[in-house]
Amino acid sequence: MSYSIPRGTYDILPKDSYRWQALKAKFTELAKAFGYEEITTPIFEVSDLFERSSGESSDVVQKEMYRFTDKKGRSFALRPEGTAPVVRAYVEHNMASSGNNKLWYWGPMFRYDRPQAGRYRQFYQYGLEFIGSDNPYWDAELISFLWLFLSGLGLKHLRLELNSVGCPNCSQDYDNALRAYFQPHLESLCPDCQKRYETKPRRLLDCKVTTCKQIAGSAPSQLDYLDEPCRDHFAAAKSYLDKLSIPYTINPKIVRGLDYYTNTAFEIVYEGIGAQNSLAGGGRYNGLIEQIGGKPTPAIGFAGGIERLLIALENEGISLGESPGTDLYLIPMGEQARDFILPWINRWRMEGITIGFDPDKSSFKSQLKAANNSQARFAAIIGEDELAQESVMLKDMQSGEQSLIKLSELVSTLKTKLNH
RNA sequence: GUGGGUGUAGUUCAAUGGCAGAGCACCGGAUUGUGGUUCCGGGCGUUGUGGGUUCGACUCCCAUCACCCACCCCA
Known part of the structure; x- marks a missing residue:
């Protein structure tokens, strides 16, 4: 450490x-x-x-x-x-x-x-x-x-x-009254309370020691001295x-x-x-x-x-403030697909869409797994077929349904689906 | 400042003074483009740190640090 x-x-x-x-x-x-x-x-x-x-x-x-x-x-x-x-x-x-x-x-x-x-x-x-x-x-x-x-x-x-x-006036009176009350009991108070008697007599009132508690029980009340x-x-x-x-x-x-x-x-x-x-x-x-x-x-x-x-x-089991999660996790398959998708990523982010993407995850499977772990609502799969059509395979991670979406329509499609 | 309890893997916890382990999480795999369930595989971690006792210490002793709880005090 x-x-x-x-x-x-x-x-x-x-x-x-x-x-x-x-x-x-x-x-x-x-x-x-x-x-x-x-x-x-x-x-x-x-x-x-x-x-x-x-x-x-x-x-x-x-x-x-x-x-x-x-x-x-x-x-x-x-x-x-x-x-x-x-x-x-x-x-x-x-x-x-x-x-x-x-x-x-x-x-x-x-x-x-x-x-x-x-x-x-x-x-x-x-x-x-x-x-x-x-x-x-x-x-x-x-x-x-x-x-x-x-x-x-x-x-x-x-x-x-x-x-x-x-x-300041009446609280002084009260402190005096408290001292007058506790004075005869001084011997039986705990050491802490004996100090409190000098410095802040009010503190005697909520001492946790039982004998002090008993004595304090019938002490004068602040409210009577206002x-x-x-x-x-x-x-x-x-x-x-x-x-x-x-x-x-x-x-x-x-x-x-x-x-x-x-x-x-x-x-x-x-x-x-x-x-x-x-x-x-x-x-x-x-x-x-x-x-x-x-x-x-x-x-x-x-x-x-x-x-x-x-x-x-x-x-009380009251929860508030959930993690917003990832809107869209990108899964480009292969170098060509990755280079193709790269320029789009920040454009989508500027549209307010939370994008997940991890170039360290190489295999298709590990990327899907990562999408799952980040609790992404959607995954966008881009392989050769999608590349050829300037599209992504948009997969709903909950239902598993997927459909081919043109890149130019991705943002509007996502926005309607996310705002639901 | 005072007292009690606890420190072992990322995490929750095991291990008569005798080879440091398990669940969960994580990573990889189960024929090439489909995650969450299942199956298989993956752990040498300064046992908080520093001393001491002992043939041998996660285990016993001392010190120290940190955390938890209480006193005190307060939010």
């Missing part, structure tokens, strides 16, 4: 590419219907962008970022997530001047994590960002996009979980979701990993694809744009993991 692919990465081979293309086509189609437009940002940015936006203490920044310095000693990072770069572009190009902005992206992200089912070091995300309004209608519309996209693919076992993480504007926002968002007929469940334990989230937080959970069962997650981030140097601007967005989505689709 000479070289192997870097850990936690994978190749998308041709047979997989058809699924990817089909999936992306569905996504872009729906995004277009919702009035979203594509934005593509570089896959690396100055490290500081992510450190500031995600939060210094977040795991992403602490241990998962691919950092490197360039020749002038500047620190860059492979993007671990898509929102901060989009917001950077929004501010840098003064996109606020064009009013509300609806943006979508699709591309690779990078996190230095131990690979696992549905988790990679280079992984792909699709996402939407809506920038420019705090109206809870947009929360509901964006969430409805995600729901329609996923359920529209045919997925059945989806669950939309909803929460509000409040604003201040009035946050409570109103959440109530309005929920009522819009009801009006849009999007089913959801309230889960006050939803925690966002990155620091910039405010108010509405949501997640699409899909059981049965391993421990990493979150297909997509997102929320409102009203403070982020100001934080990275723009004018205070409310926004909301989400990101979904493509690998997990593909696993879920496979899990």
Whole structure:
């Protein structure tokens, strides 16, 4: 063995590419219907962008970022997530001047994590960002996009979980309340949770250790600590979701990993694809744009993991994106026939016909076999008889029927047969 | 970063410490221009890599790398 692919990465081979293309086509189609437009940002940015936006203490920044310095000693990072770069572009190009902005992206992200089912070091995300309004209608519309996209693919076992993480003021109150609640139990918590008590008390809520679970069971709920504007926002968002007929469940334990989230937080959970069962997650981030140097601007967005989505689709036996196959496989018999047919090949291709031809296959039999293996719809046999008549023997590979077709009529004949 | 499992042919898998094998796939052939079914034929592969134990290692031990799964965290 000479070289192997870097850990936690994978190749998308041709047979997989058809699924990817089909999936992306569905996504872009729906995004277009919702009035979203594509934005593509570089896959690396100055490290500081992510450190500031995600939060210094977040795991992403602490241990998962691919950092490197360039020749002038500047620190860059492979993007671990898509929102901060989009917001950077929004501010840098003064996109606020064009009013509300609806943006979508699709591309690779990078996190230095131990690979696992549905988790990679280079992984792909699709996402939407809506920038420019705090109206809870947009929360509901964006969430409805995600729901329609996923359920529209045919997925059945989806669950939309909803929460509000409040604003900086009330979330601070909540953290204090949580610490007050857990403080007497500190001794019996697992070591991880004892750390979490200091850094992110909310993380105590979804610990998997049974004793922690029991203690967390009657902890105060985030929702009881929302201040009035946050409570109103959440109530309005929920009522819009009801009006849009999007089913959801309230889960006050939803925690966002990155620091910039405010108010509405949501997640699409899909059981049965391993421990990493979150297909997509997102929320409102009203403070982020100001934080990275723009004018205070409310926004909301989400990101979904493509690998997990593909696993879920496979899990439900949903296939999409077949290989288009070969339209016509050429079988010239002998050198003379081959030279005769050669000038035609690219002409036919320019007409949009997928041509198969392999000069390495010499015998008639092996050429027919190759036609069969490439799942060609038709084969064109050109021997002495056909040569003499400027024709090919067009063979339907499924029925086995064949008929002599003039070269000048081949394209039109094929087009009617293929479009059927 | 921590723990468990697994690495043998393109692939799925066999092989008490004693000659590395099978199915599928692939290639060739079964009278000269008809594939898919059938029949016949075709496999020396650094047993992931590097050490060690042994007369002898795919098999046991150590290290290392990769993959899978879980913790952690998240998409």
